[in-house]
Amino acid sequence: MSQLTVTVIRPDERTEQTVETGTKAWQLFADEPEVIAARVSTRSTDDEPALRDLSHELSEGDLVEPVAIDSADGRDILRHSCAHVLAQAVQDLFPEAKLGIGPPITDGFYYDFDVETPFTPADLEKLESRMRKIIKENQRFSRRVVGDDEARVELAEEPYKLELIGLKGGASTSSTTQDFEGANVEVGAGELTIYDNLDRKGEVAWKDLCRGPHLPTTRRIPAFKLMRSAAAYWRGDEKNKQLQRVYGTAWESKEALDDYLHRIEEAERRDHRKLGRDLDLFSFPDEIGSGLPVFHPKGGVIKRAMEDYVRERHIQEGFEYVGTPHIAKEGLFHTSGHLPYYGEGMYPALDVDGMEYRLKAMNCPMHNLIYRSRQRSYRELPLRLFEFGHVYRHEKSGVIHGLTRVRGFAQDDSHSYCTPEQAPDEVAHLLNFMLSLLRDFGIDDFYLELSTRDASKDKFIGSDEDWAVATQVLEDVARATGLELVPDPGGAAYYGPKISVQARDAIGRTWQMGTVQYDFNQPSADRFNLEYVAADGTRQQPVMIHSAKFGSIERFMGVLVEHYAGAFPPWLAPVQVQGIPIAERHNDYLLDLARRMKAEGLRADVDLSDDRMQKKIRNAQLQKVPFMLIAGDDDVEAGAVSFRYRDGRQDNGVPVDEAIRRVAEAVASRSQV
Structure with a gap:
């Protein structure tokens, strides 16, 4: 029998192996049960490595990399396979259901179905039970290449699959539909494929149009759970029919699933929308409109403290504070390029005195006019x-989420104008400033993302040379920080590349924070024609560097609420001290103490309700007040208080002056206690 040579690639080695012709990928990894797929490329072609089923037959010169179930790709394959099992279970229990799409998403998967009646929680329990049976049956995922006409015949009863075949536009092309949650569903990649689920007799138990790859068998799904169902428009377009979407999650072990479910519970406990109501921080009145928050007095205290501190830090770092209006003539945003390249994110024009104006979605065009003045x-x-520039963005209703995705918000927005030679140092200055601010607010676990252009798309403007220079500057500065740098191809703004800070909160979730963007387009002669007089007397074009340290005040506050679970550090807490009199006769004593603390710039209040002391303490704990000062007869006589911390620790008989000093020092030091 003839033989062929393949190379197995691992993180720390490459091993060349001679195998018999017809060898399948699984045979290379038969002793490694954690391997569930392979990444394969061929030396003789320029094709990118492709994920393949373990049943893939190897060719001469193949480079083969094992894909473990607990890797990012492995989890995607696991979850996509679990989505197939879900769809099979749905059609077993609800034969009239028509299939939509079922991709993996972050931490899970979903599948869309056209059914007459929405799924109930009881339905999800039945589906889970049926899925467990399918998994136990050890059905084999088997890939078949089919022609368009053959696929149409086999899937004649599935109208949404037929539409995807139509989108494909022929077996020799490929296209992608973009779901509104960002799941790419590729419907063709040179060939059309169907995956059969084969039972132990080798008969087809179920099938689906799919590009794969999949697990070898259903029994390789170790742990899963269906989470919820919701309505979703077909292909994310509200003009299309509304389908039922079932969300689930799947993990490489029962322990990993349990850890994830615990994180979900913790995230729900920290949900800033719930805490915003409970702590009376902000709300979203229907009368104002979706995605337009209002801040209540306590939320306003936090917002003001954030803004005051960040304004002070900007001035210390050499920034000059400016102010610009909320609307401008439409032509300004044509000049900047935002209307041609970002018009879908802006609100429609307003008619003002017969001229068209726009709500601003960004501050940079107005800052350019200040520079050019x-x-x-x-x-x-x-x-x-x-400036703290208020901007308005026409976000779709489906993506609005509390404070973290809104339609109106304030950016801590800055623009630096510098010579090309100054640009690297300025980018480094901005990035280090941003990271120091995040640390000041108690966020110190982050990595960087470098967003670059996709030269094949026409949404980016400027020359190849300018993009190369700008990208290299950002990459060099980012690497100099020593932080992890993750590429984001195609994620740049239309006018230049950017670095974004991706921060992890207290429970390990990642949030995009601020950005630094290198812009060589808006200053150009074709745009704002910005100039400076160089040392030799010539007029030169400056580089413009955009930076928002938080991204937006609203979003950052939402992140902080969840990061701290509402228990803000003393310097940010809306009420820093709660006075708790044991009886009504102790009210005046604590009111006088509160006045002294307010004179020191501290935020102190006294609970004058008729509640018993223990109820008052409980109320202060629910409001997550950092410090409670309790006073009874002995305290009044001694000029002292019982000093109680948020975590339940309590020091009795603390002199009043000492109590004020403790609070003042905690606030001044920006302690996280």
């Missing part, structure tokens, strides 16, 4: 302009 010299550069 007079001649600039190289001696003024870098010129740093900063």
